Amino acid sequence: MKVYFDSRDLIGILSRDDPTSPADLASTVGEKGWELVYSFVNICEITVTDDLLETRRRLQILEGLPHLYVMALPPLRCEEFRQAVTASDRAEEPVSTNPFVHRWHHTYTYPGQPDYQDMLVNYSLVDQVLPILVRNPDVCRNLPWHADSLQGSVKQGRTSSGLVRRSRVRFENTVKAALSECALPIPSVGLAKFAKWVHSSPARCPGWRLFEETYLEFCTNVKDDVKLGDLSDYSHVSCLPYVDAITLDRRMAGYCRAAASRIERLRPNLDYVGRIYSDAATWLCSI
Numbered sequence: 001m002k003v004y005f006d007s008r009d010l011i012g013i014l015s016r017d018d019p020t021s022p023a024d025l026a027s028t029v030g031e032k033g034w035e036l037v038y039s040f041v042n043i044c045e046i047t048v049t050d051d052l053l054e055t056r057r058r059l060q061i062l063e064g065l066p067h068l069y070v071m072a073l074p075p076l077r078c079e080e081f082r083q084a085v086t087a088s089d090r091a092e093e094p095v096s097t098n099p100f101v102h103r104w105h106h107t108y109t110y111p112g113q114p115d116y117q118d119m120l121v122n123y124s125l126v127d128q129v130l131p132i133l134v135r136n137p138d139v140c141r142n143l144p145w146h147a148d149s150l151q152g153s154v155k156q157g158r159t160s161s162g163l164v165r166r167s168r169v170r171f172e173n174t175v176k177a178a179l180s181e182c183a184l185p186i187p188s189v190g191l192a193k194f195a196k197w198v199h200s201s202p203a204r205c206p207g208w209r210l211f212e213e214t215y216l217e218f219c220t221n222v223k224d225d226v227k228l229g230d231l232s233d234y235s236h237v238s239c240l241p242y243v244d245a246i247t248l249d250r251r252m253a254g255y256c257r258a259a260a261s262r263i264e265r266l267r268p269n270l271d272y273v274g275r276i277y278s279d280a281a282t283w284l285c286s287i
Contacts, residue, residue: 002068003029004037004246006236007045009280014046014058019281022061028284029066036067037243040107041235043125044140049133056126063125070242071099072235073211075110078182080205085179087204088187088194094204099242104128142229151226157219165216171195174212202263202270206241210272213259214252224251240272247277 005013012018013025020028029036043062047055071079080097087094101107105117105128117123132139157165164170172195179186187194202209214237218224233252240246240256248256253276260272277283 001034001244002037003034004239004243005280006247007042008249009247010042010046014061019284022065026065036065037070038067038104039070039072039239041072041232043104043129045232047129047133047140049137049140052130052133055133059125059129069101069104069107070239071101071107073238075108076238077178077208079111080208081178081182081184084198084204085184085187088189088197142232146231147226147228150231154219154226158222162220165219171199202267207238210240210259210263211238213262214256217255217258240275245275245277245283247279247283250278253278
């Protein structure tokens with residue numbers, strides 16, 4: 001089992017033994033051969049930018065637990081679309097994306113992109129994270145302008161009706177933007193047919209699709225405004241199709257469950273909803 005805890009749960013475990021201690025968690029997952037899943041975001045958010053010693057302590061504990069690393073948005077989106085474009089041009093189904101990588105620094109770099117860090121040996125999680133915090137601590141902070149940027153997009157989206165937000169034209173435009181941002185060509189079948197093909201199966205570009213559906217669920221609730229940290233939560237959501245359990249805060253879990261339910265009506269065998277937990281304590285009680 002691959003288990004993805006959001007940063008709130010990781011901080012509780014690391015700082016307060018809540019709802020379990022790191023040692024007990026290691027025993028629980030280790031005995032069963034399970035692994036914790038770390039992303040760029042859930043590692044970044046457990047850091048304490050003005051206390052590097054505490055950050056080092058937390059990172060060393062996490063590295064000592066059974067774990068693996070996962071790409072999230074935007075590299076994951078680009079890898080999913082790369083597979084989809086290749087498959088479309090061959091008139092095949094996409095090869096399932098493997099988002100898991102060997103080191104944390106690979107979670108935010110694009111596959112095949114040269115990186116001097118690949119040449120370093122005995123390169124610990126501490127070695128990878130602390131230099132970033134020293135050079136530019138804002139990289140690991142949820143800043144007000146992040147929320148403002150997302151709020152602007154949401155506000156614009158809410159000027160349209162629900163039918164327009166879920167229209168064929170909007171979906172095509174969103175796919176076109178993703179291809180452009182990932183420097184990928186429009187497939188030989190053309191944008192419209194490619195977008196229709198992607199839309200017809202949520203198993204194609206699954207992380208991106210769940211992110212999009214969750215975002216649309218949020219846009220539908222006009223009484224809810226963007227909050228600090230929402231961008232990070234959406235990054236967590238994109239990892240759900242690749243893990244067996246994920247914890248999200250109650251608000252984001254609600255949007256993600258609604259999106260997952262919509263997707264499961266198209267592909268009932270996906271079972272996304274059953275993987276979502278509101279916190280680590282709930283997940284521990286379920287195993």
